[in-house]
Amino acid sequence: MRLRTVPLYDCAGKTWRDTPNGPVRTDVQTLTPWLAPVVWNGTYNIGILNKQYNKKTLRIGLTTFAMKKYIVFLKPLIETAEMFFMVGHKVNYYIFTDRINEVPTFSFGDGRQLMIIQLPAYQRWQDVSMRRMETIQDYSRQQFLHEVDYLMCVDVDMKFTDDVGLEIIGDLVGSLHPGYFKSSRDQYPYERRALSQAFIPNDEGDYYYAGGHFGGNVQEVIKLTNHCHHAILADKANNIEARWHDESYINKYFLHHKPTKVLSPEYIWLYYYGDPPIIQRKRFVEVPKSRILLRY
Ligand code: 4GW
Ligand code: MN
DSSP states (O other): OOOOOOOEEEETTEEEEOBTTBOOOSSSOOBOTTSOBEEOTTSOOHHHHHHHSOTTTOEEEEEEEOOGGGGGGHHHHHHHHHHHBSTTSEEEEEEEESOGGGOOOOOOOTTEEEEEEEOOOOSSHHHHHHHHHHHHHHHIIIIIHHHOSEEEEEOSSEEEOSOBOGGGOOSEEEEBOTTTTTSOGGGSOOBOOTTSTTBOOTTOOSOOBOTTEEEEEHHHHHHHHHHHHHHHHHHHHTTOOOTTTHHHHHHHHHHHSOOSEEEOGGGSBOGGGOOOTTOOOOOEEEOOOOHHHHOO
């Protein structure tokens, strides 16, 4: 008997196979050893996911920090989020900035809004980056917990270039760093000094996760950010700062609190890593920044 051709359906200009039980991607790992899905193009059916969730009640928060000169990244991030991020769903954008007067005006889809939260600017950029943990934890307890169900916390120097939808929703969500998804664990740039709270020995660790895209339900985000914030403080008291700042602490957290969903590097792509065919859709990509202009 001839094999029936599997019908191809169109999904935002891309094709994927819509069959009841697969096929899933065979060129990438789609399940972690603790049985959490790794989300790649072709591994899910967005139509089923959209039917499964109740659009009227689901509320999603997106947090980002646009401190000091990084305020220039806000416009492309939000404008592209309106085109690609959780389209058709309720979204609250939470923008932390010290430059509230420089926040542009946007037009939003139904049920979508932006809230500005003013912060004092920290002098050291490492502190700007690391204090995100403390701040997200703080505002999640006070505010986000009462306003949204899930939070995604992202770098601001990024833009959406393809759909990001309900496939990323999970209780605790991490993203694979684009530079290390093919590396072995001893090559991951984990913090290797035993003195640091972020220390991971050579023979431990599952993946190298990106610091610029994590999330989950608000309770889980509170646990993660609270844990990382306190690890950062403990290290500070010992005059030590982990190699990749907040990213190192997030990696340590995920070692002992496994994500329930892992996003492929489609969800945080950096141009430095080129254009490999394994990345079928680049959904959330870095906006190149002039270090000379922005670093201080
Ligand atoms: C060096 O001078 C700086 S400034 C490094 C980070 C800086 C920075 C970062 C900033 O001045 N303002 C700011 O809001 N941030 C936030 O931290 C912003 O959300 C940014 O995306 C995040 C992480 O910094 P980054 O994107 O520069 O880090 P990488 O290069 O690792 O993506
Ligand atoms: Mn960044």
